[in-house]
Amino acid sequence: MPELPEVEVVRRGVETWAAGRTVLGTEVHDPRSLRRHAEGTEQFISTLTGAQLGTPQRRGKFLWIPLSSPEADQRAGAALLIHLGMSGQVLIEDSEAPREKHLKITLRLSAQEPAQLRFVDQxxxxxxxxxxxxxxEHPSGAVPEGAAHIGPDPLEPAVTAEQLFRALRxxxxxxxxxxxDQQLLSGVGNIYADEALWLSGLHFARRTETITRAETARLLSAVSEVMEAALAAGGTSFDALYVNVNGTSGYFDRSLQCYGQEGKACDRCAQTGAETLIRRTxxxxxSSFWCPRCQPRPRQGRW
DNA sequence: AGATAGTCCTGTGGGC
DNA sequence: TGCCCACAGGACTATC
Incomplete structure (x- = not known):
């Protein structure tokens, strides 16, 4: 399940391999992947074909590639917006590479091999x-309309603990x-939510209106920390991730302390000599995974 | 406004 | 062995 770190790895890969290249041709193998493109398949193809790909950008789990054209025209100020959903992959491959079973969209790129950007989505x-x-307010100065409803993500400098504190209260x-809720803070999915709550010692059902400034600061630091750690684990060799960036490879799973760890000993408790087992609720x-000792269930009145 | 349920999909796996 | 069905989940919409 790609969350922010996985999408950022894809963004970096696209920047390395596809930025600056021109789209020579567009093939839509399954129009269901264009469900959110209201203008239809033909318009998608004609807009994209001939455009030059800019530097890919990201907010939360949304990824977009600004489009430009040598002759300034209606394509100016538009972007190819991509969401990986549950199982989406972006692959940069040679033209002769075997066709994936769930290949949905192919962009043929200018100049040299690997000359195809493929969108695969089971x-x-x-x-x-x-x-x-x-x-x-985004580092790039703009966001696509289709992603304008979501909030900034924890890796953007604009996000502050004070701002998050006020929103939570x-x-x-x-x-x-x-x-x-992606509208408050974007990019956090089930996995990193559990990891960040565990790291900051907060229970998933804790009432937002009772949160303190200190707890919010701890939580935001924890969210950033687990995402930076995942990025560090996956970002160093993203070439390999091109083969499988859908999260099912387990590539990012190595560093998980809490998510998916039901019945295993909590590492932090173990360090203090206690043995507490991670629970699943x-x-x-x-599912929510949590440590009953590190993340005590809020008492009545704190819910 | 917040919570819940339904929708979109397909591969996996449990049950029989 | 094979069939069926529940389940998984991110984002969005409708409804209470």
């Missing part, structure tokens, strides 16, 4: 769309629910 929760760029909800139609 479950089709992800997709591509062409989206107008609108000015926004305004809310009347559970802490993990708020963390998964059904939550929001999925």
């Amino acid at each position: 479950r089709i929760f992800g997709g591509m769309q062409i989206s107008a760029l609108v000015p926004a 305004r809310r009347r909800s559970g802490l993990k629910r708020a963390l998964l 059904p939550f929001m139609g999925r």
Whole structure:
């Protein structure tokens, strides 16, 4: 399940391999991957073909490639917006590479091999769309309309603990629910939410309106830390990740302390001589993993 | 406003 | 062995 670090690894790969190249041709093998592109398949193809790819950008789990054209025309100020969903992959491959079973979209790129940017997506929760760029507070100065509704992500300098603190206090909800809400802070999915809550010693059901400044600062640091760690683990050899960036490879799993660790001893407790087992609790139609000692369940009144 | 349920998909795996 | 069905989950929408 690609979350922010996985998407950033893909972004870096696309920057290395595809930025500056021209789209010579576009093939849509399955229009369901264009579900969010309202103008239809033909318009997608005609807009993309002939455009030059700029430096890829990212906010949260959304990735986009600004498009430009030598003759300034209607393509100016637009971007190819990509979301990997559950199972999306972006592959840069030689033209003769065997066709993937779930290949959805192919961009033929100028100049040299590897000359294809392929979008592969087994479950089709992800997709591509062409989206107008609108000015926004983002390191690049703009975000695509299709991603304008989500909040900044923890790796953007604009995010501060004070800002997050005020947003959480305004809310009347559970802490993990708020963390998964992409409009508040983007890029956090189920895996890194659990990791960050564990690292900061906060329970997933903690009421947001009772959170303190210190706890918020701890939480935000923890979110950044687990994401930077995953990025460091996966970002060093992203060539290999091109083969499989969908998260099922387990590439990022090595560093997980809490998520998926049900029944295993909590590392932090072990260091203090205690033996506590990580628990799994059904939550929001999925699972939450937590340590009952590090992340005590809030008492009545703190929920 | 917050919570819940339904929708989009397909491969996996448990149950029988 | 093989069939069926529940399940998984990110983002979005509809509804309470």
